[in-house]
Amino acid sequence: MVKRIKNMFGLFLTISVSGFMSLLCAQSTPVAKVDTPAIEVKMIQAGEIALPAEFQVALYENLIQEFEKENAFSQVFRDGDRDAAKASDVFSLYATVTKFKQGSELERDVTTVGGSTLITVRCQFKAKDGAVLLERDIQGKVRLIGDNLKATNDFAKKAAQITPQSLSAEAASSVATVPEAYYSPGPGW
Amino acid sequence: MSFQTPPWRLTVILLFATSVTPRSIAQQTAVSTDAVQVIGMTGVKNNSKGRLEITEGTLSFKSAKNSATVSVGCIDDVVTGRDSERVLRGPVGTDSMLAPYGGGGALSLMRTKLETITIKYRDSKGGLHGAIFTMHPGEAEAAKQALLAQGARTSIPASIGSDSSARPQSEEKEQSW
Numbered sequence: 001m002v003k004r005i006k007n008m009f010g011l012f013l014t015i016s017v018s019g020f021m022s023l024l025c026a027q028s029t030p031v032a033k034v035d036t037p038a039i040e041v042k043m044i045q046a047g048e049i050a051l052p053a054e055f056q057v058a059l060y061e062n063l064i065q066e067f068e069k070e071n072a073f074s075q076v077f078r079d080g081d082r083d084a085a086k087a088s089d090v091f092s093l094y095a096t097v098t099k100f101k102q103g104s105e106l107e108r109d110v111t112t113v114g115g116s117t118l119i120t121v122r123c124q125f126k127a128k129d130g131a132v133l134l135e136r137d138i139q140g141k142v143r144l145i146g147d148n149l150k151a152t153n154d155f156a157k158k159a160a161q162i163t164p165q166s167l168s169a170e171a172a173s174s175v176a177t178v179p180e181a182y183y184s185p186g187p188g189w
Numbered sequence: 190m191s192f193q194t195p196p197w198r199l200t201v202i203l204l205f206a207t208s209v210t211p212r213s214i215a216q217q218t219a220v221s222t223d224a225v226q227v228i229g230m231t232g233v234k235n236n237s238k239g240r241l242e243i244t245e246g247t248l249s250f251k252s253a254k255n256s257a258t259v260s261v262g263c264i265d266d267v268v269t270g271r272d273s274e275r276v277l278r279g280p281v282g283t284d285s286m287l288a289p290y291g292g293g294g295a296l297s298l299m300r301t302k303l304e305t306i307t308i309k310y311r312d313s314k315g316g317l318h319g320a321i322f323t324m325h326p327g328e329a330e331a332a333k334q335a336l337l338a339q340g341a342r343t344s345i346p347a348s349i350g351s352d353s354s355a356r357p358q359s360e361e362k363e364q365s366w
Binding site for chain 1: 227228229266268270305307309311312314315316318319320321
């Protein structure tokens with residue numbers, strides 16, 4: 001009987017210790033997130049391209065939504081957010097449209113080969129001191145199904161794949177490589 | 190030759206003007222229309238149908254589940270545009286593209302014209318937001334005028350006719366279909 005009570009006590013102790021440990025781990029997760037930098041997404045610039053306002057806004061809003069969905073950065077700030085200026089570790093994303101071809105949904109549906117919408121955006125990730133960490137041309141397109149604005153979502157999904165880790169890696173490799181390497185789009189972009 | 194207007198005529202003109210003007214401004218400034226919020230309103234799901242209302246210095250969008258409100262004074266830019274969409278949309282529209290003998294393409298010819306209104310506004314922290322709404326033809330310009338009358342700003346003050354001239358050729362092509 002005494003042995004049984006001892007076993008029960010041991011089991012209780014094991015469960016309570018493991019519960020305590022898991023609680024400790026759960027509490028430590030947000031602490032680790034503090035080290036993760038935030039990102040401030042600047043409004044998309046059209047440059048010399050005649051970009052309709054709805055595309056400009058859709059690119060910007062989709063970017064913010066995708067970065068928030070990916071959750072790679074501790075916080076996603078909008079252009080002009082005063083909290084971004086106060087934050088210590090913030091990257092800024094400057095995006096400029098370099099190519100834009102607005103297709104036709106009808107043409108896509110009827111021909112299945114023509115009428116695609118293509119947007120190429122030059123994305124510059126900058127550190128708080130203004131140093132360019134990464135520069136890359138990212139393309140958004142809709143070739144068959146969907147309206148023209150779907151190209152903006154395609155672009156945002158690709159851009160949001162860039163994480164703080166990849167930015168740090170690029171920044172580290174930039175010491176060893178030639179700066180022109182930044183201008184060549186990577187595979188899959 | 191001198192133009193002398195009798196006092197009674199001036200009085201009638203003044204009375205008419207004061208009785209008509211406030212009503213016409215009130216008619217211009219309040220807008221309530223069915224719209225689709227494509228993206229941008231905080232707390233409202235993308236591509237949700239609802240009611241767009243512009244009254245008493247606020248722009249509000251109410252869908253079946255959520256609603257969002259923006260103060261008109263915070264709106265930095267209002268731009269309208271034109272577009273068209275398939276009559277059959279969503280999963281049904283996608284499935285219809287697989288119809289045999291080119292039936293899917295033929296179904297795509299059934300399109301409805303629509304207008305878009307794009308706004309840019311700032312939140313209380315100064316963060317820039319953008320929102321896009323689509324609505325029936327003729328309603329976007331009325332919404333824009335209502336927003337401007339209530340204090341919103343625009344980068345393109347002209348009406349929709351001249352508005353589209355700044356847009357790419359390809360969009361004009363799509364509109365004509």
